[in-house]
Amino acid sequence: MDKKKYTDYIDEKKDTFIDVSDRIWEYAELSLKEFKSCELYCKVLKEEGFEVESPICGIETAFKASYGSGRPVIGILGEYDALTGLSQVAEGTERKELVEGGCGHGCGHNMLGAGSMAAAFAVKKYLEDKGEGSGTVIFFGCPGEEGGASKAFMARDGVWKDLDCAITWHPGDCNQVTSGTCNSCIQTEYAFKGIASHAAGAPEYGRSALDAVELMNIGVQFLREHMPSEARIHYAITDAGGESPNVVQPHAQVLYMVRSVLAKDALELQKRVDDIAEGAAKMTGTVLKKKFIDGCSNTVTNKVLESLLYKNFEEVGVPEYTEKEKEYAAKLVDSYEIKKTRLPGAATDESEDIKKYVKEKSQNGTKPLNDFLIPYYYSSKMRAGSTDVGDVSWLTPTAQINVACFAAGSPGHSWQNVSCGHSSIGHKGLICAGKVMASTAIDLYEDPDIIKAAREEFEEKTEDGYYCPVPEGAVPVLSGEKIEF
Template sequence: MRNDEQVWRLVDDRKEPYAALSDRVWGTPELCYDEHRSAAAHREMLEAEGFRVTTDVAGIPTALMGEWGEDGPVIAILGEYDALPGLSQEAGIAEKRPMEGSTYGHGCGHNVLGAASLMAASAVKDWLRANNLPGRIRYYGCPAEEGGAAKGFMVRDGAFDDVDLAISWHPACFSGVNEPSSLANTRIDFSFTGRAAHAASSPHLGRSALDAIELMNVGVNYMREHMPSDARIHYAYLDAGGIAPNVVQAKTKVRYLIRARNLEELRGLVTRVRKIADGAALMTETTVSTQVISAVSNLLGNTPLEQAMHDNYQRLGPPQFSEADRAYAAEIQKTLREEDIVSAYRRQGLTPEKGKSLCDLIVPLGTKGAGMVGSTDVGDVSWKVPTVQARGATYAIGTPGHSWQVVAQGKAPAAHTGMVHVAKVMAGTAVDALRNPDLIAKAKADHQARTGGKPYESPLPADAKPALGMSLAE
C-alpha cells in the first residue's frame, strides 16, 4: 500500500467522529475571540487522539495547539472555528429561515475547516506511529480569523518559530490548490471627541463628533478615485453619538477596514486615511484618537508545496458526491442569481457549465482566475514559514461566502464528503514532506527567494494586543 493510500485510509476511519465534531461546532456558533465552546470541542478531540495540548497560545484563551511525535521536521496544519454575526440559519433547507434564539452562523464554513484540519493531523499522527518515523505533526486551533488576526498575534508571539512548513484549507465551491492571492489589511478604530450642546438653543457652543465622522467618510470616499484599483476600504459606525437629534454629539467611533495588495501599499493607504481623519477633526474643532484592532499580511505562495498538494489531488481525484447531494445543491442554486454561479467559475478561471450543482473536477494547478480580493491571517503564517492552502468543495457552485446558504449547507452530507476529501489531500501533502526531506528543502528555498531572505515583520504595531471581548465582525 502506498503511503498516501495508507494515510487516506486513516482519514476515512475517522469520518463519523469528525463529522460529529464539525456539526457540534456548527451548533454553537461563536464570534472571534469568543469561541470557548468550539475551542473546548477541539481540545477534547486532541486529548482523545493523544496529542500533547497547549492552550492559551499567544495569551489567547481560545487558541490552542496539539502536537504528536518526536524529533524530525515539524509540520503544522491550521484550523479555524469562528462564526459570523447576522447569519443564523436552519440546516438542510433551501430557504432563508433564521433559528430562534441565535443571530450567529458559520457563514464561512469554519466548522468544517477546523474539523477537517484536525482530522488530517490525527491521520498523520497515526501514520507516523504506524511507520515508526521521526517527525512532529501539529494542529493549530486558530480563533478570530474573521477580523481578529489571531494567527498574526500567534506568529508574532513565536508560536511558529520552529515550524518547517504549514498546511491549511478553506471551504469552497471547487476543489484544488488555492491560488496564493489575498489582500493585506488592517482594522483601525477612529474615535472623535467634541463638545455636547443644545442643538437648538446653543448649537454654536457644540462641536459635533458626528460631523467629524461624516466628513472623514466623505473624504475617504473621494480618495477612492485616487488609490490602486485592487485596494478596498470599508467602514462601519460603532457609535454614532446617541439617538437624540437635539443634542450635539460629543463622542463617536467608526471602524475602518483598509485593504491593499501588499504591506507597502497598505501602509501608504493607512497614512492617507489618517490624514483625512486629522483633517475632519481640524474642520470640526474636535479631537481624534485611533486604535489598531488587527492587521494581516498578504498571502505568499510556495511552488514546491503547491505542486505536491496538486499531485495529491490528482491521485485522489475529485470528491464523490451522491445524487442526493447534487439534488440538494441544485435547490440551493435556485436561491442564487445566475451572476453568483458565473462569478464562481470565473474566480477559478473556469468556463461556466449549465446544470452542474457540485464540483466534479480538480481545478488545474496554475489556473488564473479573477483572484481573491478578501484577506486572511494565514498570510502572516505564509511570510513566516513555507505555506500551502487547499480549496475543498463543500457546497453548491455559486454559493456566496458569508451567506445564509453556506450556513444551511454546513451540516449536509456533501459538507462531510468534502471535509474528508480535503483532509486526505492535506494529510497526503504532509506525508510527502515527512517522507521526502528534499521537498521541505525546496519549499524553504522557494520561501527564502520570495522573502528575499528578510525575517518576517509583523504588520501589527508592537503595542497591539488581541482584541479580546471586543465585537470585531459587526
C-alpha cells in the same frame, strides 16, 4: 510509501471528525468567543494523544496540539468561528432560522477545523509508525478568522517562523488547489469626543464628534485619488452620536479598513488615514482616540507545495455524490437570489484550457455539485479579499486547497452554506480535505528535498521581509465596541 494506510485511518475515525464538525456547527460561536468549540477540540485531541496547549499568544480560544519530535515540523491550520445572523436549519432548502437571530457557519469553518484535525490525526499515526525523531505535526486552532485575525497576532508572537511548512484548506463550491494572492488589510477604529450642547440655543459651546467623523470621511475621499490603484479604503460609521439633531453630538466613531496588496503599503496608507483623523479632530476641536482592531497580510504562493497538494488531490480523488445529494444541491441552487454566471474555479478566467475543461465538466456551470478536480494553475494574480493565512505564508512556506462542501455557485457567507455544512455533502468534503492534506504532509516527511525546494522558493518570494500589520502590545479585539476616553 503506502499512504493509503493513513487515509484509511481517516475513514476509520470518520465519525469523530463529522461529529466534531456538526457540534461546532451547532455551537456557531462568533470570532474570539469560540469557547465551547476550542474546548471540544482540545478534549478530542488530548484523547488522541496530542500534547495540547491552550490558550496561546494570550488568545483565549487559540490552541496548539503537537505530536512527535524532531524536524520537519509541519503545521496544519484549523478555524472554527461562525457569523452573525446566519442561523439556519440543517439541510434546509429554504431560509429557515434554527435559532431566532442566532449565528451560523456561513463560511464553513466548522468543516475547516474538523477536516484539518482529520489530517493531523492521520499524520500522527504515520509519525507513530516512523518512530521517535522522525518529525513533528502541530495542529493550530486559529480563532477569529472572520474578525480578529488571530493568525496575524500569532505571527507577531513568532508562532509560524519555526515551522518547515504549513498546510490548510477552505470549504468551497469546487475542488482546486488555491493559488494567487490577495489583499493585506488593516482595520482601525477612530473615536472622537466632543462636547454636547443645544444645537440651536448654544451651538458655540458645542464641539461635534459627528462633524469630525464626516470631515474625516471627506478627507479620505480626497485621499483616494492619490493612492495606488489597487489599494482600497472602506469605512463604516459605528457610532453616529445620538438620534437628536438638536443636540451637538458629543461622541462618534468610525471603523476604517485599509487594503493594499502588500502589508508594507497598507501600513503606509494607514498612516495617511491617521493624519486625516488628526486633522478632523483639530478642525472640530474634538479629541481623537484610535484603536487597532486587526490586520492581515497578503498570501505568498508556493508552487512547490501547491503542486504537491495537487498531486495528492489527484490521488485521493474528489467526493462522489448520491442522487439524493444532487437533488438537495439542485434545490439550493434554485434558491439563489442572484445566479452566478461565472464558471467555478479561480483559474477559469486566467487560462483558456482550464476554462474549456471546467466548462465541459460542470456542463457549462449548470451542475449543482462540482464533482471534479480543477487542473492546477499557478497564479500570481491578486484576488480582492483578505485572509490571515497570509501572515502564516510570509513566515513559512504555506499552501491551501478548496474542497467542494457547498452547492455550485453558493454565495459566500450565506444560509445555503450553513444548510449544506451540516449535510453529507459537507461531511464528504471535510474527509476529502483531511486525506489530501495528510498525504501531502506525509510526502513532505518522506522527502526532505521537497521541503528544501519549497523553502528556496519561499526565501526568494519573501526577501523583502515580513511587515507585521499587528503593532506591538495590541491584543485581539472585535470592532464596534465603544472606545472609552
